[in-house]
Amino acid sequence: MSELDELEVKLKALTEAEIESGLDVFKSKLREAEVSYLNSCVHCGLCANSCHYNRAMPELENVPARKLEHIVSVFKSKFTTIGRIAPGLVGARPFNREMIRAWVDAVFGRCSLCGRCSINCTIGIPMPSLFRAARASLASMGLVPSDLQATVDNSLKYGNNMAIEKEEWVETVEWIEEELQAEVEDTEARLPLDKVGAKYLFTVNPREAKFFPLSLQASAKVFWAAKEDWTMASDAGWDLTNYGIFNCNDDQAGAIISNLTNAMERLKCKVLVIGECGHGYQSARWMGPEWLKKHFPYPVISFLELMYEYLEQGRLNVDPNKNTQLVTLHDPCNLVRHGGILEPQRRILRRVVNNFAEMTPYGHENYCCGGGGGQLSMGKYKSRRLKAGSVKASQISSSKAKIVATPCHNCVDQLMELNKEYSLKIQIKTVAELVANAIV
Amino acid sequence: MTYLDVFLCCLILATIVWAKCGLLFMWLRTKYFGKRKLFAAPAGTPCGGAIYAFTKGMMPWAKESVREHLLSYALGIAYHAGIFTALVVLVMYTVGSYWPAIRNIPAIFIYIIIPLLLIAGAIGGISLFIKRLLDATLRGISCPDDYISNFMATTFTALALASLIMQRLWVSRLWFVSAIILFAYIPFSKIRHCLFFFITRYNFGAFFGYRGCMPPNRDNGCKLF
Ligand code: SF4
Numbered sequence: 111m112s113e114l115d116e117l118e119v120k121l122k123a124l125t126e127a128e129i130e131s132g133l134d135v136f137k138s139k140l141r142e143a144e145v146s147y148l149n150s151c152v153h154c155g156l157c158a159n160s161c162h163y164n165r166a167m168p169e170l171e172n173v174p175a176r177k178l179e180h181i182v183s184v185f186k187s188k189f190t191t192i193g194r195i196a197p198g199l200v201g202a203r204p205f206n207r208e209m210i211r212a213w214v215d216a217v218f219g220r221c222s223l224c225g226r227c228s229i230n231c232t233i234g235i236p237m238p239s240l241f242r243a244a245r246a247s248l249a250s251m252g253l254v255p256s257d258l259q260a261t262v263d264n265s266l267k268y269g270n271n272m273a274i275e276k277e278e279w280v281e282t283v284e285w286i287e288e289e290l291q292a293e294v295e296d297t298e299a300r301l302p303l304d305k306v307g308a309k310y311l312f313t314v315n316p317r318e319a320k321f322f323p324l325s326l327q328a329s330a331k332v333f334w335a336a337k338e339d340w341t342m343a344s345d346a347g348w349d350l351t352n353y354g355i356f357n358c359n360d361d362q363a364g365a366i367i368s369n370l371t372n373a374m375e376r377l378k379c380k381v382l383v384i385g386e387c388g389h390g391y392q393s394a395r396w397m398g399p400e401w402l403k404k405h406f407p408y409p410v411i412s413f414l415e416l417m418y419e420y421l422e423q424g425r426l427n428v429d430p431n432k433n434t435q436l437v438t439l440h441d442p443c444n445l446v447r448h449g450g451i452l453e454p455q456r457r458i459l460r461r462v463v464n465n466f467a468e469m470t471p472y473g474h475e476n477y478c479c480g481g482g483g484g485q486l487s488m489g490k491y492k493s494r495r496l497k498a499g500s501v502k503a504s505q506i507s508s509s510k511a512k513i514v515a516t517p518c519h520n521c522v523d524q525l526m527e528l529n530k531e532y533s534l535k536i537q538i539k540t541v542a543e544l545v546a547n548a549i550v
Numbered sequence: 551m552t553y554l555d556v557f558l559c560c561l562i563l564a565t566i567v568w569a570k571c572g573l574l575f576m577w578l579r580t581k582y583f584g585k586r587k588l589f590a591a592p593a594g595t596p597c598g599g600a601i602y603a604f605t606k607g608m609m610p611w612a613k614e615s616v617r618e619h620l621l622s623y624a625l626g627i628a629y630h631a632g633i634f635t636a637l638v639v640l641v642m643y644t645v646g647s648y649w650p651a652i653r654n655i656p657a658i659f660i661y662i663i664i665p666l667l668l669i670a671g672a673i674g675g676i677s678l679f680i681k682r683l684l685d686a687t688l689r690g691i692s693c694p695d696d697y698i699s700n701f702m703a704t705t706f707t708a709l710a711l712a713s714l715i716m717q718r719l720w721v722s723r724l725w726f727v728s729a730i731i732l733f734a735y736i737p738f739s740k741i742r743h744c745l746f747f748f749i750t751r752y753n754f755g756a757f758f759g760y761r762g763c764m765p766p767n768r769d770n771g772c773k774l775f
């Protein structure tokens with residue numbers, strides 16, 4: 111059965127009670143801030159071109175205000191007096207199957223939750239917070255695209271989103287350790303597992319273990335060069351990804367983030383370090399404490415912050431002439447716009463490469479690559495994702511860079527697909543890979 | 551003042567009270583949903599973010615959406631300045647004669663600045679109305695209220711200008727009626743953004759301020775412990 115048919119079957123099977131409870135879940139996600147957002151759009155349309163979907167495929171359904179309107183119209187019809195009295199006047203519409211279909215299409219099918227529309231909105235409506243509330247409602251009705259849900263289920267079952275068994279993970283780490291020892295010619299170089307009391311608990315994206323071992327090796331080389339006291343978990347607690355941030359089922363997201371907090375407790379580490387990953391950083395640093403409704407008794411930092419500190423403290427000797435090709439930087443939305451980590455990555459790159467150029471625009475104005483919001487795991491929307499990525503592709507070609515650095519493995523995946531799709535002829539690297547290459 | 555004018559002034563006052571109560575009711579309803587308690591350790595301050603959102607963050611060069619639509623932005627500013635001026639003129643017309651400070655407004659304001667602001671406001675309102683009619687995207691995201699709200703506010707601004715220039719009683723009365731309709735309509739319309747703009751923009755700034763994203767902080771993440 112195709113994904114589209116699957117949605118239709120699920121929609122048909124929904125009972126009125128399930129629809130009503132879906133609406134209750136939506137309401138439960140709203141606080142006074144979100145309710146003020148729902149009351150604020152003036153339909154000025156100025157946000158239209160801030161969205162990479164609409165820039166690449168100009169059509170009404172890709173306009174952020176239109177995606178928002180699907181949600182606002184339900185809010186008006188259910189929760190405002192005028193929406194009940196005169197729905198036609200204010201565009202209030204009922205929450206029925208047709209509307210639910212529109213929600214699925216808008217918030218899963220045409221949005222990477224990048225937040226670029228928010229900073230460009232005349233009023234300043236943080237739209238992703240409302241899109242998340244809508245996703246949560248859809249999740250409660252079982253309408254999360256099945257491949258996205260499967261990624262979450264993997265994390266819940268195996269402790270990582272790629273269903274890697276413990277033995278496989280441990281073997282991979284041991285193999286990378288051997289490679290690192292050979293590279294740095296030091297038999298003491300380690301990728302320590304389960305070192306109780308280590309200062310830093312380091313977490314990685316499972317794609318590093320499966321497909322990009324050199325990336326993990328690069329991070330390990332940085333730790334080795336800085337003579338750091340660090341470790342990784344052998345059990346659940348090594349995977350930094352959390353697709354619960356995308357299916358917006360807070361219970362599941364909370365259960366996944368607990369893998370990290372439990373590992374911190376088990377291993378008695380002092381600082382939780384999130385490897386290069388945008389959504390992983392936002393999940394652990396910002397959303398995790400909210401999902402679990404507790405303060406984390408230790409700092410949660412990005413590996414970028416740590417690498418920058420090593421450079422500042424002179425703990426890494428680097429030679430930028432080891433990276434001679436023109437490098438540009440892609441800013442992951444979850445790390446920069448939503449995470450506040452804007453500067454360390456560029457300061458690092460300026461020290462470890464001898465030819466660095468920013469994209470236009472960059473930083474918190476940067477365009478999403480198109481892979482965020484769980485898009486990479488929703489096969490049904492692949493062609494839209496690749497088309498929407500054309501905005502990023504043209505940013506990259508205008509930069510004339512030969513290497514695109516990005517501190518996020520999801521972005522790496524999307525950029526690799528864009529590289530192929532738009533024949534960009536670039537290499538895509540993480541920041542740690544460039545740092546490791548520059549270490550002398 | 552005739553009885554009719556007194557009656558119209560009373561109606562204006564009543565509809566202003568109505569509009570304020572309506573907005574207050576909506577604000578209280580919003581409050582009813584409660585504040586979100588935050589558990590993540592802050593990287594910045596909500597206040598710093600909010601100040602940025604209302605200052606530098608609102609400058610035309612701060613947002614790509616404005617940089618790419620400077621004309622629409624200018625028309626919007628003119629429109630809002632015109633509406634605000636019309637409100638000031640309304641106060642002058644209704645209670646001005648009892649208020650010495652208003653009676654003594656310098657002539658340059660009465661004959662040049664205020665009319666210019668009202669003209670700009672009317673032009674802004676009409677242009678944005680036409681833009682909404684002609685632009686397919688704007689039409690697509692609009693509901694009847696968008697046209698009605700614009701029409702009412704533009705009419706109110708244009709009639710303020712006409713009253714000031716023509717100095718005819720019937721024009722002023724027509725303007726008073728437009729004010730009454732406008733104020734009565736506010737709680738039902740998107741004009742409620744006169745309140746929610748401030749609440750939303752504050753929350754927007756506070757959210758990003760807490761996370762250290764606003765104001766853009768060059769040192770964020772560069773000083774660890
Ligand atoms: S959050 Fe990003 S993808 Fe979603 S509507 Fe806004 S700009 Fe578009």
Ligand code: SF4
Binds near residue numbers: 150234
């Ligand atoms: S810019 Fe903001 S207020 Fe204007 S249409 Fe877009 S979401 Fe609505």
